[in-house]
Amino acid sequence: MQKHNVCLCDDYRVKSSGDDVLLLASACLTNHEERSQRQTTCHTRCNVTDRSQGRLKRCAPNNAKIDNSKLKINCDPHSRNYLSNNTPPNRKNAFFRCVNPLLLISVLFIMSIAQVAAQSLADSDLNNQSLYASGYITAGARTTVGGNVQSATAVTLAANAIFAGNVEAGAATTLGADAGVVGYIEAGSTVTLGVAAIVNGFIQTGTTATVGASAIIDGSIVAGTTATFDTLVEVTGDVLAGTTVTVGAGSTFHGNVDAGTTTTIGAGVQIDGILTANSLLVPPPPLLVTNQEVLITTMQTALKDLGTGTELVSITFGVNNETLEAGIYSTIDYLTITGGKTLTLDGKGVDGTWIFNIANYLSFAIDAKVILLDVTDNSTIIWNVLGDKPGAAGYTQLGAGAETTGFILAKGFVQTGANTVIEGIANDCGGAYSATNFIEFGADSVIGQTGCTNGMAASITQAIADAPPEATIDFGDAPASYSSLAADNGASHSTENNTIFMGSGVDAEFDSYQFPLSDDVTDGNDDEDGVAFVTGLEVGNPALLELIVSTPAFVDAWIDFDGNGVFGTDEKIADTQAVIQGSNTLPYDVPEWAEAGNTWARFRLSSVGGLEPTGSFSDGEVEDHQVDITELNVSISYYPSASEWATIAFEDNWPSIGDYDFNDLVMNYRISEYRLNDEVIRIKLEGQVAAVGALHHNGFAFRLPGILRSTVDEDAIRYTINDIPQNTSPLELARNEAIAIVTNDVWDFVSAGINCNYYRTEPGCGTDIQMGFSMTLPMTNAIPSLQMPEFPYDPFLFATDGYDHSLAFGLPPGRAYEIHLPDKAPTEAFRTDFFGRRDDRSEPQNGRYFVSANGMPWAINVGVEMQYSLEYMDVIYAYPLFSSFIANEGLVNADWYIPENANTNNIFSN
């Protein structure tokens, strides 16, 4: 086939022979305008604009003249890199038309995992493949495949099989007698053409090219080593072999023939171009086909996480004729259509998407058929054969005569008998990917109609975008290590059948919200309310929990007793446990090897039970809960409670009276005491910086009055800020008392909002909490209860070293400056000569500290997460009951500080 083309020569060989410039283009590209406004590059051999018999060929872009005076690279410099070996060539078959069977599964759904995966697919080597297998691909006799084919290993066409697209093989490609490839062939190792085989495009092999008698190749041939041609072969393009070229009698070569080493030319061979032996030219290697198993598996998981939709019962579905409208369907085992039966996909005349998420295998028995009824051209059908049920291979089989439509993504092999059909909707090619295994088509099968076009890309994208947007999946909230996220095959339950749940209900999410921001915090709907740990968990002791359930069902539950971040099989506390509607009390044991501390528990309720901690299920609910495990007989006391925050709020102008907005530093905190035999063995301090309404640099700490520094087991301290373990001990050095420094400067961790002076005190200056801490202080010697300071111990503010703090001090007072709650004594680091300055009226001898002449404090402490005043707003305007609370010494309006008593205009809202 002769074409007049403008060429971009991506690869060229240059020889000069006197005045002639010889360009051998092994693979040229031609740019066409193409319909659908997509520019495709059509492969053809680089034709000549000038031909001189036997001697000179020129190939130049845009018909530019070759300048003989220098070796002019008349090729688009971009194109030289355009086809490097490791990038997708995006070369398409051009011969019948510039068809471009793209396969672009762009799953535009709300879940970002799917989007990322889809984009990866779109950008990958699979973008334009109709068939891909990590194993081999074999087409039986007379089988036709309409689109492009890619195998990470070998591709084999039996006799008379025809591939209308391109073939890319990681290893060998073999065509039987009279087989044909309309596009090009790229093979990592060998290409072998049988008798009378036809290849319309070019052939590029890593090693040998062996062409049988009477074969016809329209494109060029590049072989890494030997090129061997039998008799009566016709080759239109150029031939380049790294070593020998052997040509049988009667063969015809319309282009050049170049052998790196020797040539052996039979009788009556016609070579129109230049025959060169011992050229020592090194042919370029073919395209590298990479294994796409990971990418396909990611896509399959993303499709699976679109939801379980309607469950099709494996043993009954497909036994008789079935009809399904568009939607998401799933099976917990296989999906089969019995021999001779039909599955009608009823589109009702509107664009629709069918996605089948199949846990085990897909099987169409002999003569089983998928029939399309009123299915529009823009519709999409995807068979997602996951094989993720334990022991499942995830294969797809079509018996003889079976016919299906759509695209098959299979974990395992795809195998068809004779006379089968896999086709796309309308002109789509359809096709199949096997992530881990082979694809085999029986004789006389049709995979995508020849001439199929417009792969699945646009139609799938549109159809998925039209899919129901509301989330239908409930996920677990435990941290990602427990496999909560969709991408980790997290525990999930379809909520479409909302009748089986724990507590008051179940809400669906798009993906697992990662603790600490579980969805119960963000959407205000606490669906983690079906489980109550009515007793604590003590190592080695039995325990009880209560489960509230909507309907009789089964529960599987785990507690991560050893705290390793994974729910192990020996950590299962309930296994297919039958539960009744309403309240159920479940006894369980905390094993001897459990670790004391905070960990996670997972509860999965379902209609059948026997679930694993991960993986999706079609009904029921998952609830994840945090639990505290203590040592045997250890009790816990909390201030203000296990789940609430208390608040200490400071005026940091001490010793001067300020504006009483009590928000210069606002800390939320909680204290837990762990006791054994009425002695405290450990305390835990947790908290967060709620607000910094001051420019001063202040630190925050807890003094433990009466507790010696040496009593604390410093090496065993665990201290985290924002969940990051801290390297240094929080215990203040060289002190007698135990003083736990949370931070030396809150401004190290928080920053003011944009256009704001302070952190979370001015209107419109809200941000998320930027600093949280957790400190566990074990004691080397247990402290008898009578010696323990009362809650809330002695939280205090101190000035950061090196910063000015108040005009009351000539030099920056630094650590020696402290503010405590009224009548709490300062620490040993304090400079007592600071007392009495400015407005301070402390009387240490009378036990009065940090109060003004009016008895007003510089710090207040309340038992809730306080909604503090706006900047500069006197607290009395935010909490009008404040003054009568004080006037009556706390006997009236003791709860002056609760949100219900606040003037909402004057409090900060985030």
Next chain:
Amino acid sequence: MNQLYSFVLLSTLLTGCGGGGGSESSTTNPTTVTNDSQPSNPLATPVQSQPVVTEFSLQESNPMEAEVIIESAAQTSHEILVPNGFALNSERSFNLKISRSEDDYQPAYLSLCSDYQQHSDGSYSINYNSCLLRTSLSDINYEAVITVTNDTKGLVAALWFMDGTKEPLIKDWRF
């Protein structure tokens, strides 16, 4: 369950002389068994339990009553006069006492929690994540000092029995 039985046996030996716990619980009533959960059939089968009188007592350590309500004239915090060195504490101290009868020595677990609801049928829903105290009880008497912040509207004590044959005992106080 072997562990449980041995525990019971042991506590019999240890608490044989346990003092009957002064129950001057003038502020509370003797507890009756409260149903907040039905035993579930697939699990332990409930046994008819002997009537047991367990006393729960929660008394403020230093109770004070306001005799006269004082009006405050302060319009701003600068005008507030704090009387008598009041330190603006926002919490109170309570003594919790639990006394079980001498033959009620089975292992039990106590939770004292602030977030709960009592329903019209007398049952309770308790948020066990909101507790001020969580402890296993080995003795028949238990005492503790509880610091309760002023915003707390009530407290509920839930005593669960580990062998599952008895329903939990629930007692609450409203402030």
